[in-house]
Amino acid sequence: MTVFDPPSPSAESAAGLRHVFYPYAGTDQYLQGVVAYTEQALAEGATVLVCAPEERSQVLRATLPADGTVTFLDSAALGRNPGLLIGAWQEWIGQRAREGRAVCGLSESQWAGRSAEQLSEMRYREWLLNLAFAQAPAWSLLCPFDTADQLTVDVLAMARCHPLQWDGAGFVKASDYVEGPYEFEPLTEAGNPAEELDYSIAELAPLRHLVSARALALAIPADKVRDFTVAVSEVATNSIRHGGGRGVMRMWVGGGSLVCELSDAGYISDPLAGKIRPNGEQHGGRGLWFAHQLCDLVQIRSTRQDGTRIRLYLDLPERP
């Protein structure tokens, strides 16, 4: 079975993440809440890190103190791939923790213009943050969420991912939080027709060749294709090593992406597998991390009964 290192606990200060949902409507309420959160953080001597879409960051730069106590992070580092969220925060708070500084973060994602698959994974990453930082030094992360134009079910889906809520003046326990198990939205239907290949170790190279040729034929830039091919190789290698020695690859085009699905009989018990940056010179456990870094989106579904199904997405070039 796949074994991955859990996040390393810091024994002396394992207070973990305070993960705080802040539903708001309108810019006034947004600024009110964010300013109050920031003032409270600064009063406690914490450093404030902001990761928000550029247009939000501009509003915040004009409002929050410009004395260096608030740092604006490069949200472009996350790209459009929600799979990079946990690793990015791991890095950002890690730097400050090494400097011995308390961290209060503010994280706002770009929810508009996302596919159903991306939205589904973005919510899941929000929920996974609780697991990923359960053993981390104490820090807090405020997640403002614009409820205007959102369906009630979508607001509730976000609320389920946060143990705490910001009430405008402080943290309160969130009544909608679901500790687990996480309830996934069903995967979207596979595209039709799908190309299919059974693989074992002898087919690793032909598998890469097949995927690479298909992606290049779709006019996807060669360097993105090369990265995607490595991601496919990583997931197929996991099937061979941990998933019964073989798997089935299916590939189709849908929703503006080339989708490559690899299924095997293995079970990935750790939901954080591949979402946490591997450390140093460990021998294994990098494959899924690389896959997340080298694709536009990764979806992992794994149960003891049905095995593992992993979908890798490579976005098609936008039409001029």
Place this chain on the structure above:
Amino acid sequence: MGKADDEPKAPVTGTVRLRPNGVGLVLSGDLDLHSAPALLDLLPRLLGNCREQGVNRAEIDCAGLTLCDSSGLTAFIRAHQAAHAADISLILVGRPGQLTNLLDLAGLSQMFE
């Protein structure tokens, strides 16, 4: 599009060979789960040759590498550790962009210099 039956069965992955002087390796093709063991198989000979010739620096020529994944990287790490234990530095030269990127992602860029 064809199913597995239409695809070539013969693995087209990478090869690993010793340099003519015996104190370096030359890689070509893809370094993956299938081909990475060949690197580790040659390692004892490489390190033995280095010892015999009094060489403390062995190069792995990666210029012909068409792809390296985490299985390849793990082989590099194991090789590096074995070489280090024998007081030999293992250097990756001629790194293609994809390998450089992978080493960066793993935070291991400095390890093989």
